[in-house]
Amino acid sequence: MMKIKVGLGTCGISAGGELVYNKLESVIKERNLNVELCETGCMGMCYEEALVEIEENGESFLYAKVTEDKVERIVEDHVVNRNPVEEWIIRSSEISKEDSFLKNQNRIVLRNCGVINPSVIDEYIAKKGYEAIKDAVKNKTPQEVINIIKESGLRGRGGGGFSTGMKWQFAHDAVGDKKYIICNADEGDPGAFMDRSILEGDPHSVLEGMLIAAYSIGADEAYFYVRAEYPLAIKRLKNAISQAEAKGFLGNNIFGSDFSIKINIKEGAGAFVCGEETALIASIEGKRGVPKLRPPFPAIKGLWNKPTNINNVESFANVPWIMLNGASAYNSLGTEKSKGTKVFALAGKIRRSGLAEVPMGTTINEIIYEIGGGIKEGREFKAVQMGGPSGGCIPASMGELKIDYDEINKTGAIMGSGGLIVLDETTCMVDLAKFFLTFTQNESCGKCTFCRIGTKRMLEILERITDGEGKQGDIELLEDLGGKIKAASLCGLGQTAPNPVLTTIKYFREEYEAHINDKKCPAHSCPSLLVYSILDDNCKGCGLCIKECPVGAITGDKKMPHNIDQITCIKCGKCFDICRLNAVEKI
């Protein structure tokens, strides 16, 4: 039977996927057609949403940018008359318009995302779902499972990059009558959406990975800590849990063994620092999410003081694949010290934004040009921001850098969770550093002084610089403060908060200097350092900007070029936005 799949991740829904789905549903019903309509998760090509895939006899056709009004024709031509609408198709056996997006990818974590219906457990089972846990509890000891994960070389995908197998070993070796396992789905990095897409598109793989971890360390209770801003992920996860329960994959004596597990979901309540493992534990316990000094590590003393193992969503999603395909299939991918693949969320000034999963060791340029299709609007690639508020900016000149944990650390940035924000020449690096610091400053829990007050001081200096009031010595002061905050903060938030500032100073020092010495913003982005003026040749004297200007700084007769009085001008940019003739210039 013909199958029509609509991508209904958050990205698909916000691009109108639900409307398309409803329309398809009503048209199919109206015409009484014998086709199966279903939803699926994010296919990764967020830039082409809403996506509709039509499958029949092993052939598939992917329609991009589908809107409600395209539905009638797709149904009429393709479904009824078997005549695919070529101009809207981006991928099929004959057409491959955006092939380079997928060509260089290697989908392990995303193996089922956009392929199966995440709300139907049987579709996951048909992809060998729950076979890995079954095999583990029936045929392997916990130690054997841990050995496989160790050998695979899997490192934590939540940012730190610590060996997952080692971590399980610690929790396994810890003595305790009760142990917990936690899945960190707090994904706080503003601009990253890998974990959300995995949970929305393939919740069972995360659940199964978690079960395998629980079995290996001897835990009988598990928590998902999910960001409250992810309602769809929470819904799909709850559904997955109840379906797995109904099948007997959760609960007591799973697969006839003596392994039992109970799963809970906790919704976060909006605090970035709760992504940090000790703060997350405090939050589950119902307290303010304030980090604790480690050691003791959670593996020894975690949730309710019991041995606890915390892993990230993507780390868990890798596990069933590794168990099924063997450690060597996984560690044959990647670089010497970073094995397997990594999912990146591509966004910013990139042409094709979406999710890309590539083997470790892929270069930045390959991701940006081959997968991402280069920079939007033909502008120039300036830098890429990796690792969010804890990460840093890597300049375009280092585009041949192979992405792995250690190579990225050397630049001063971090791999982080996988947010990859692409920047072009219109992005001001000082402003970007200020943006991240505003974020961390806001999210600092306030427990330790270096983080609480140090980031505040750094932010004040950055504000001064972007306001055109930077002083000699400010750059050195930022470097000094940054170094001290890194050295003396209690948790990862403070220890990494200066990174965006320090890396932008390292690679774009001249931009800071231009702000301070010449009172200029080379990217024409900081409002206080801009001068708006009118290009006489383009101005037709329509008077729109005169009306728009809130302070009456613009004067001029009708049909004559206008003039901006620089002393009155408050640089709000309204004239620039309103002018349709490009007659207002920013310098």
Next chain:
Amino acid sequence: MSEMVIEEVKSTDRKKEILNFKIDLIKKRKMSGSLIPLLQSAQDSYGYIPEKIIYYISELVDIPAADIYGVITFYSQFRLQPLGENIIRICEGTACHVNGAKGILSVLKNQLGVGVDETSKDGKYSLQSVACIGCCSLAPVITINDETFGNLTPDSLRKVLKKFTNVEKEQV
């Protein structure tokens, strides 16, 4: 705090049924871990967390009201004030920031006459800022109630707002 307040809350407010149900459920389990879910369900019922509910919960779970207040103010999800009828969220995540969220925010502030985390005087609009709604590929993005609007420019945003406020007026 006295029994009286609990009685008063119980008798005057039917919305509390859900909350009470949760409380009963949670009382059977561990105590402290239940505070956040309790606050979440109180906020679901009321739209915000009224002061009297803080005392109510305090009595029930035996945690001082001051500590509960500390938890409420720590997490950005919790509100101590009711929201407006329409909630407008602007994304200030990284992708939206580099794609011009600031300009979008200033148009919103201007047109609605409210700042971030404020509610308009007529109680119609609340403006909130969030870090990443998760549709970075559509940046810059806002949501009005449950609807998402992406790829905005100051111009297209003005149109969206105009259409929206007109629909609002017609419904009145």
